[in-house]
Amino acid sequence: MAAVEQTIVETQPAPVPKITARSVDMYYGEKQALFDVDLDVAERHVTALIGPSGCGKSTFLRCINRMNDVIDGARVEGTIMLDGENIYDKALDVVQLRARVGMVFQKPNPFPKSIYDNIAYGPRIHGLTDTKDELDHIVATSLEKAGLWNEVRDRLQEPGTGLSGGQQQRLCIARAIAVSPEVILMDEPCSALDPIATAKIEELIDELKENYTIVIVTHSMQQAARVSQFTAFFHLGKLVEYGATENIFTNPTDERTQGYITGRFG
Amino acid sequence: MTDIAETRTTPLAAGRAADRIRKRYAAERRFRLYGLVAVCVSIAFLALMLLSIVSKGYTAFQQTMVYVDVHLDESVIDPKGSRNADDLARANYGALIRKTVAGLFPEVSGRRDKRKVRKLLSPGATYDVRAMVMDDPSLIGKRISLWVPASDDFDQLLKGNIRRDVPESDRRVSDKELAWIDSLMEKGLVEKQFNTRFFTAGASQEPELAGILGAAVGSFLTLLVTFLVSFPLGIMTATYLEEFAPKNRWTDLIEVNINNLAAVPSIVFGLLGLAVFLNFFGLPRSAPLVGGLVLALMTLPTIIITSRAALKAVPPSIREAAFGMGASRLQVVVHHVVPLAMPGILTGSIIGMAQALGETAPLLMIGMVAFVADIPTGFFDPATALPVQVYLWADSAERAFVERTSAAIMVLLAFLFIMNLFAVYLRKRFERRW
Numbered sequence: 001m002a003a004v005e006q007t008i009v010e011t012q013p014a015p016v017p018k019i020t021a022r023s024v025d026m027y028y029g030e031k032q033a034l035f036d037v038d039l040d041v042a043e044r045h046v047t048a049l050i051g052p053s054g055c056g057k058s059t060f061l062r063c064i065n066r067m068n069d070v071i072d073g074a075r076v077e078g079t080i081m082l083d084g085e086n087i088y089d090k091a092l093d094v095v096q097l098r099a100r101v102g103m104v105f106q107k108p109n110p111f112p113k114s115i116y117d118n119i120a121y122g123p124r125i126h127g128l129t130d131t132k133d134e135l136d137h138i139v140a141t142s143l144e145k146a147g148l149w150n151e152v153r154d155r156l157q158e159p160g161t162g163l164s165g166g167q168q169q170r171l172c173i174a175r176a177i178a179v180s181p182e183v184i185l186m187d188e189p190c191s192a193l194d195p196i197a198t199a200k201i202e203e204l205i206d207e208l209k210e211n212y213t214i215v216i217v218t219h220s221m222q223q224a225a226r227v228s229q230f231t232a233f234f235h236l237g238k239l240v241e242y243g244a245t246e247n248i249f250t251n252p253t254d255e256r257t258q259g260y261i262t263g264r265f266g
Numbered sequence: 267m268t269d270i271a272e273t274r275t276t277p278l279a280a281g282r283a284a285d286r287i288r289k290r291y292a293a294e295r296r297f298r299l300y301g302l303v304a305v306c307v308s309i310a311f312l313a314l315m316l317l318s319i320v321s322k323g324y325t326a327f328q329q330t331m332v333y334v335d336v337h338l339d340e341s342v343i344d345p346k347g348s349r350n351a352d353d354l355a356r357a358n359y360g361a362l363i364r365k366t367v368a369g370l371f372p373e374v375s376g377r378r379d380k381r382k383v384r385k386l387l388s389p390g391a392t393y394d395v396r397a398m399v400m401d402d403p404s405l406i407g408k409r410i411s412l413w414v415p416a417s418d419d420f421d422q423l424l425k426g427n428i429r430r431d432v433p434e435s436d437r438r439v440s441d442k443e444l445a446w447i448d449s450l451m452e453k454g455l456v457e458k459q460f461n462t463r464f465f466t467a468g469a470s471q472e473p474e475l476a477g478i479l480g481a482a483v484g485s486f487l488t489l490l491v492t493f494l495v496s497f498p499l500g501i502m503t504a505t506y507l508e509e510f511a512p513k514n515r516w517t518d519l520i521e522v523n524i525n526n527l528a529a530v531p532s533i534v535f536g537l538l539g540l541a542v543f544l545n546f547f548g549l550p551r552s553a554p555l556v557g558g559l560v561l562a563l564m565t566l567p568t569i570i571i572t573s574r575a576a577l578k579a580v581p582p583s584i585r586e587a588a589f590g591m592g593a594s595r596l597q598v599v600v601h602h603v604v605p606l607a608m609p610g611i612l613t614g615s616i617i618g619m620a621q622a623l624g625e626t627a628p629l630l631m632i633g634m635v636a637f638v639a640d641i642p643t644g645f646f647d648p649a650t651a652l653p654v655q656v657y658l659w660a661d662s663a664e665r666a667f668v669e670r671t672s673a674a675i676m677v678l679l680a681f682l683f684i685m686n687l688f689a690v691y692l693r694k695r696f697e698r699r700w
């Protein structure tokens with residue numbers, strides 16, 4: 001009893017938890033990819049997931065919007081609560097969940113359609129708007145929030161794939177924002193971008209956290225330090241250490257965390 | 267590190283390195299040469315094939331015609347003066363042509379010679395005169411001049427396919443006939459003209475009257491059925507198997523069997539069609555509908571396999587993006603995956619259709635090999651198809667069918683070429699970058 005309480009205290013540094021993961025085990029067929037992960041994600045903050053390659057960061061991230069459902073043989077045990085509601089509940093509609101939990105991927109993946117249609121896709125399939133004006137408004141505000149409006153306002157009908165890499169990634173962020181999600185998951189959103197585009201995205205993440213809960217996987221510890229308030233360190237499918245970012249980086253308790261941060265492995 | 271340093275410094279090692287580089291370049295040059303040779307050989311074969319077909323077949327696009335005067339004698343055509351269409355159709359136009367020929371060769375006497383000289387003109391002359399009269403009965407009683415087709419031997423002689431310098435006993439045209447032909451030519455009554463009839467007529471026993479249109483329409487109707495059946499069915503199957511079906515032993519089994527079906531000889535599909543469509547369902551023999559269904563069965567595996575490959579080639583990142591937006595599986599497939607796979611699907615389908623267009627064996631099994639003089643007007647009419655027509659003509663004894671066989675092949679190739687061009691156009695049209 002005491003031990004359980006202790007872990008909860010340890011893994012609950014957030015003011016208000018938006019997402020609560022409890023004893024999450026995740027399997028790809030026979031292979032177990034996550035072991036007993038407990039993690040609370042703070043509302044309207046940025047939580048960074050770091051760790052060496054293959055440690056299960058993406059896997060955990062994809063558990064939060066059930067993207068792993070699509071993979072044959074993938075299976076999740078334990079509970080993940082979003083606002084106190086189990087997202088793996090049979091009654092929960094995964095389409096609704098993904099409208100609430102948006103996702104941005106490692107490689108910018110705009111649809112091969114116009115910029116406008118890229119943003120409008122989500123509102124259209126979720127039936128968020130009735131009129132063209134409303135849709136236009138959503139497209140404009142989403143692009144504004146993603147800091148892309150001024151660059152593309154005159155060429156909304158041009159293909160989204162014609163933008164630069166950094167612009168494409170911001171387009172993908174705008175696309176995710178368009179359905180007004182509560183949580184945005186980002187899987188190494190800057191790993192395919194140059195430093196200037198990266199800086200822009202980081203700036204954007206900083207602004208977005210005013211309104212959205214953000215979970216970001218990153219390979220760069222500098223990035224984690226710059227953008228996140230909380231950091232979780234994964235190793236071999238286990239959550240090793242979790243806490244306020246500055247504590248993790250200045251004063252890690254686990255020696256594996258220490259080793260990773262100081263660059264001894266990873 | 268030390269190895270590299272050594273190869274840089276010792277002259278011996280440097281020599282060996284230079285040697286290796288030279289060898290590498292030589293190997294590359296050799297490989298490119300092999301490739302070039304391979305390409306040249308295939309082009310040469312293709313050119314040889316085309317050359318032989320065109321050189322044999324181009325003469326079929328011309329037809330020897332004879333200019334004749336015909337007196338449309340009312341007492342022969344319509345003695346009652348009723349102008350009744352039935353009477354006009356049944357009238358003895360052969361007698362008019364007989365009179366015309368007798369006028370051209372007054373010196374020819376004797377039943378046999380008279381018959382022979384008449385045979386210089388094709389029976390088509392009679393048909394053409396009838397068609398003119400039927401078209402415009404006011405011509406009756408007048409004297410008209412028109413070009414009528416010459417007989418196939420006459421035509422072949424002019425085209426040089428029957429040679430004058432062989433002994434008479436080995437020649438299909440006797441010396442007497444040669445003299446008559448020469449006298450016609452001297453009078454300037456003989457001309458080679460563009461062979462319109464080849465493109466507007468159906469099959470005929472007389473080579474000079476035989477055309478490709480019946481077979482072309484038959485092919486078109488058949489392919490239309492094939493497309494309408496196999497394209498939707500193929501896309502649905504491919505999409506279901508690729509995007510919706512669970513990957514288990516059953517779907518593996520289905521996949522293996524589809525691949526096997528693609529390798530089944532086409533004649534087996536013909537036998538299947540015979541057993542199922544004709545004997546069991548009692549559909550009419552020789553009908554484009556049945557031919558189309560049989561070819562659809564044959565094309566289906568090709569379309570399924572190429573469509574699945576096209577669907578597989580759609581980058582997973584697009585699927586992820588759509589799933590991540592909360593699209594359902596159906597939405598992901600319909601909005602994103604199928605449109606992106608469309609160029610590949612269309613290409614595969616058109617290749618499948620082109621195969622079907624060239625297919626003969628299964629059509630033989632369901633009776634599309636019959637002699638059909640009329641041009642089919644619907645899916646239930648008896649019909650043949652282009653490749654079957656090629657087969658039939660190639661099998662005919664008359665010299666004049668040789669050039670028509672090659673000409674029919676040219677028409678078939680032209681169809682294939684157009685279809686492939688269409689495939690390229692569609693691919694370019696639908697292609698999008700991602």
Ligand SMILES: Nc1ncnc2c1ncn2[C@@H]1O[C@H](COP(=O)(O)OP(=O)(O)O)[C@@H](O)[C@H]1O
Nearest residue numbers: 028031033052053054055056057058059060071
């Ligand atoms: N679709 C999959 N099928 C099977 N195994 C997978 C799949 N995706 C990831 N894995 C495995 O799960 C483990 C965690 O992967 P991942 O979460 O992608 O790591 P990362 O921390 O680098 O993002 C790795 O060992 C990986 O090989």
Ligand SMILES: [Mg+2]
Nearest residue numbers: 057058059187
């Ligand atoms: Mg990853």
